[in-house]
Amino acid sequence: xxxxxxxxxxxxxxxxxxxxxxxxxxKNALVTAxxxxxxxxxxxxxxxxxxxxxxxxxxxxxxxxxxxxxLSGTMCGDELFKSN
Numbered sequence: 681x682x683x684x685x686x687x688x689x690x691x692x693x694x695x696x697x698x699x700x701x702x703x704x705x706x707k708n709a710l711v712t713a714x715x716x717x718x719x720x721x722x723x724x725x726x727x728x729x730x731x732x733x734x735x736x737x738x739x740x741x742x743x744x745x746x747x748x749x750x751l752s753g754t755m756c757g758d759e760l761f762k763s764n
Contacts (some may be wrong), residue, residue, distance in 0.1 A: 710763055713748035715740050716756050723749070723756040730760035738762045 713730040714723045726748050730738035738760040740746040749756035 711750055711760065713738060713740075713760050714751050714756050715746050715748055723751060723754070729763065731763040732758070733761055733763075735761040735764070 710729040710731055713726045713728040715726045716722070717724050726740050726746075728738070728741060728748060730748050732750065738748045740748055748760050750758050750760055752758070
C-alpha cells in the first residue's frame with residue numbers, strides 16, 4: 681500500500697499542473713484593444729490586439745503614446761500589454 685502512495689501523488693501533481701497551465705493560457709489570450717478618446721472620454725476600438733499577460737504596456741500604433749485597455753461593459757477597463 682505504501683508503495684502506491686508516492687507514484688499516485690506524483691501523477692496527481694502532474695495532472696494538476698497540466699490543467700493549471702492550460703487554464704492560464706486560455707485566460708491570457710489576445711483581446712481587442714480600446715483607447716480612451718481625449719476629447720470625449722469614450723472608449724474607442726483601436727483596431728489592435730493586445731495581451732492581458734503583464735509586461736510592457738501596449739500602445740496605440742498611430743501615436744505610440746496612448747495606452748490601450750480592454751473593454752469592460754461600456755467603459756475602458758484594465759490596461760493591456762504587448763504580446764510576445
